[in-house]
Amino acid sequence: MPKLRVHNFSxxxxxxxAGPDQSLEHPLGVGGRRLHEWAFRTRLGRQMIGGKGGEEGIDNDFWSRGDEGIGATVMGRNMFGPIRGSWGDSDWKGWWGDNPVYHHPVFVLTHHPHEPITMEGGTTFHFVTDGIESALEQAFAAxxxxxxxxxxxxSTVQQYLRAGLIDELHVVITPTLLGSGERLFDNLDGGPDGYERVELVSSPSVAHAVISRTK
Amino acid sequence: MPKLRVHNFSxxxxxxxAGPDQSLEHPLGVGGRRLHEWAFRTRLGRQMIGGKGGEEGIDNDFWSRGDEGIGATVMGRNMFGPIRGSWGDSDWKGWWGDNPVYHHPVFVLTHHPHEPITMEGGTTFHFVTDGIESALEQAFAAxxxxxxxxxxxxSTVQQYLRAGLIDELHVVITPTLLGSGERLFDNLDGGPDGYERVELVSSPSVAHAVISRTK
Structure with missing residues (x-):
């Protein structure tokens, strides 16, 4: 059975x-960039932003796994862009330039309808207004x-966790304190139940924990 | 300068x-025992509860560090016992039996006065009613x-973090989800600032992160 997987969630x-006060200037919130520094030190992370060099090893391996065997992506609209409410006449096409890193269909959760956007390199953004289950069905089909x-x-991960739909979750713990912002494990109504640790390893930079659904 | 250190905080x-609903039966809250299983697999953790065997290695080394160079302990009253409000005629002497694991003076934060309790093996519990700074001064003197x-x-750690009094904080991340309870890093008013990572290492069981005050 194909799975729903979360990877490299720092x-x-x-x-x-994410840090507080997310905006166009601070897509990850103030201070949130610190959460992702580890990724941009890896070879593949650096390559993703057009750079060279970078480190091999544990962090690079985990970064790489996030693309393996993946045929489609689901994301919240705040990950797609900084626009809130109605799309208006925005021609926003994501944070990732003309040739986004996905190279497969991407389903963006939103309350506001939007025509699909076809990008270079195989990425098409589809906008789903009828809920997380529908987005997931469409993604599995694609x-x-x-x-x-x-x-x-x-908040997107939380919605899928509450619905019990995530099969595997890879969290990257960065030993930094943000003090405020948006917590990953929040609004879970006392859950999620039914996950077990499958992997725990740390590089000198970060600790990687992978949990998997047991039922 | 002597330091204020937190160790092995899981x-x-x-x-x-800690899990939710702390009580005499569940001193660590429901499910909270899972946070400490790693410690009782170590040689020293097992020895502490009168057992034999157990594992050497990273976790045992970190457990051991918590006692090195320590001359006194400060704790919140909920760590001392399950009694809330006035002490009444309670003869509670802590969770640790006649010969507690401390073997040095222990300062218990409380709003309710209590005579010192002298135990076997060098542990004396002192009860401090005039605040966290006073408790710390008394502890450094002792x-x-x-x-x-x-x-x-x-909540005790949070009070000292807010006051900027903790020099070194060792957190043990256990790859389990409790879903609710009492968060370590909460009620910190957007802080704490001024800490940097000094160490990050993981055993197969848990990840150890040590942060230290930079100023």
Whole structure:
């Protein structure tokens, strides 16, 4: 059975997946960039932003796994862009330039309808207004038997966790304190139940924890 | 300068230092025991509860560090016992039997006066009613030039963090989800600022993060 997987979701030691006051200038919230520094030190992370060099090893391996066997992505609209409310006449096409890093269909959760946006390199953004289950069904259909990756942000992951739909969750703990922002593990109504640790390893930079659904 | 140090403070992947509904039967809250299983697999942790065997290695080394160079301990009253409000005629002497694990002066924060309790093996419990700074001063005086260890619970650590009094904080991340309870890093008014990572390492069981005050 194809799975729904979360990868490389960075949180601070105090549990925040993004800093406070997210905006166009601070897409990850103030201070949130610190959560992702580890990724941009890896070879693949650096390559993703057009750079060279970078480190091999544990962090690079985990970064790489996030793309393996993935045929489609689901994400919240705040991960797609900084626009809130109605799209208006915005021609926003995501944070990732003309040739986004996905190279497969991406399903963006939103309350506001939007025509699909076809990008270079195989990425098409589809906008789903009828809920998380529908987005997931469409993503599985589009993934052609491969797994679906769930992007962020935190509130999107929480919605899928509450619905019991996430099969595997890889969290990256960065030993920094943000002090405020949006917590990954919040608004879960006392859950989620039914997950077990499958992996825990740390590089000199961050600790990687992978939990998996047991039922 | 002697330091105030926190050691072996276990939190869940979702940030809880204790489960919900703490009581005499569940001193660590429901499910909170899972946070400490790693410690009781170590040689020293097992020895502490009168057992034999147990594992050497990273976790045992970190457990051991918590006692090194420590001359006194400060703790919140909920770590001392399950009694809330006035002490009444309680003869409660802590969770640790006649010969507690401390073997040095222990300062218990409380709003309710209580005579000191002298135990076997060098532990005396002193009850401090005039605040966290006073408790820390008394502890440094009693420690004879050694460091002071700050025990729990979470709210006690938060008070000292808000006051900027903690020099070193060792957090143990257990890859389990509690879903609710008392978070270690909460009620910090957007802080704490001024800490940096000094160490990050993981065993197969848990990840150890040590942060230290930079100023």
């Amino acid at each position: 949180i601070s030691l105090d549990g925040y997946g 993934a052609g038997g491969q797994d679906v990756r769930l992007g962020g942000g935190a | 939190i869940s992947l979702d940030g809880y230092g 420690a004879g030039g050694q460091d002071v260890r700050l025990g729990g619970g979470a």
